[in-house]
Amino acid sequence: MKNLWTDEEAQKYKSDLELRVFTSNLLGRSDELVLHGGGNTSVKSKVDAENILYVKGSGWDLVSIEKEGFAPVKLDTLIEMAKLESLSDSDMVSQQKAAMIDKSAPNPSVEAILHAIIPFKFVDHTHADAVVTISNNKNGIENIKKVFPNFLIIPYVMPGFILARTIYEMAKDYDWSKSDGIILHNHGIFTFDDDAKKSYDKMIAAVSLAEKFLEDNAKVEIPNLQAKGFDLDELKTIISKEKGYEVVLKVNHNKEAIYYASQSNLKDSVTKGVLTPEHIIRTKKIPLVLENSDIQNAVDEYKKEYKAYFDRYAKDEICLNPAPNYAVIKEFGIVCFGKDEKEASIINDIVCHTISAVLKAEKLGGFVSISEKDSFEMEYWELEQAKLAKSAITK
Numbered sequence: 001m002k003n004l005w006t007d008e009e010a011q012k013y014k015s016d017l018e019l020r021v022f023t024s025n026l027l028g029r030s031d032e033l034v035l036h037g038g039g040n041t042s043v044k045s046k047v048d049a050e051n052i053l054y055v056k057g058s059g060w061d062l063v064s065i066e067k068e069g070f071a072p073v074k075l076d077t078l079i080e081m082a083k084l085e086s087l088s089d090s091d092m093v094s095q096q097k098a099a100m101i102d103k104s105a106p107n108p109s110v111e112a113i114l115h116a117i118i119p120f121k122f123v124d125h126t127h128a129d130a131v132v133t134i135s136n137n138k139n140g141i142e143n144i145k146k147v148f149p150n151f152l153i154i155p156y157v158m159p160g161f162i163l164a165r166t167i168y169e170m171a172k173d174y175d176w177s178k179s180d181g182i183i184l185h186n187h188g189i190f191t192f193d194d195d196a197k198k199s200y201d202k203m204i205a206a207v208s209l210a211e212k213f214l215e216d217n218a219k220v221e222i223p224n225l226q227a228k229g230f231d232l233d234e235l236k237t238i239i240s241k242e243k244g245y246e247v248v249l250k251v252n253h254n255k256e257a258i259y260y261a262s263q264s265n266l267k268d269s270v271t272k273g274v275l276t277p278e279h280i281i282r283t284k285k286i287p288l289v290l291e292n293s294d295i296q297n298a299v300d301e302y303k304k305e306y307k308a309y310f311d312r313y314a315k316d317e318i319c320l321n322p323a324p325n326y327a328v329i330k331e332f333g334i335v336c337f338g339k340d341e342k343e344a345s346i347i348n349d350i351v352c353h354t355i356s357a358v359l360k361a362e363k364l365g366g367f368v369s370i371s372e373k374d375s376f377e378m379e380y381w382e383l384e385q386a387k388l389a390k391s392a393i394t395k
């Protein structure tokens, strides 16, 4: 994994926040670390004698974030929040907003409390492919411990307040001075330091270790296969009807996609779940799997299974459109569905990273994502549902 820091570029940045912008952009430039809005970063700084956490605001991508993209939140308030027994995520969001010293700044990341309790100035968080590939596995915890002996390792917990609270409790007797970082099982990695460069360097070093481990233990040879024919027009018509708008298709015929779509036991092999939880908002938990030419029947089955999954866990949530967001087509490749070119490409990027990880993870014993229940909780997180409810009212 390439370290993109250069002193020449760095010298343009002086203040804490400027350096924070710089190394956030560096993290964002590597798509094997974060994709499309993934990951978050922060810096603790003083403003008028008050300790402030500048944390990535929602709606910003690390690769292009600027100073205005960081939400300034009172650090002490966030630390007090970590001590609460319970707090709903919507209450967390409103209390975080109330503690902002600039109300026109974007909403702070849902991980703001977690950033606050890590006792270092710079905190970097990514969903590095190599780390989650090792973690999302039958032997995940064991291998993660082997690769990252000096990291605090947290079993999967839903992001948001509960994750911050869990780490707050686990870290009470923890010697942060001896820590290289935190691994969130099935989710990602944190590094930190009082120096911007060192925190970034630690991220690159840690992810390089994970890459080396995969290189040594999970090398995948992709054969050159020829894609079979497939009627994309019919697929587009059916998915557009199901979604209620004309979808844009993004067709992926690269070597890896064809190989992925040519595995035996195709349905079992490609429906193992997401690489990191937030991807579920874009891709849903599983793709449509097409093994024969009866597209409508396969889509009907998919919707039936999706509704059954919804019913198993739903309390008062609003059901999302049950149609798939991408398809794996036997011996053809992968097709993603977006409301526009951009959305279809975003889904395709995420799927590309996921399939590489799944193929490698099989070499390590088998890819295992978060449970179906945890997937539901992420997909129907109240913060996401609130956005849906809002758009239903404004329509």
Ligand SMILES: [Zn+2]
Pocket: 039, 040, 125, 126, 127, 159, 187, 188
């Ligand atoms: Zn994350």
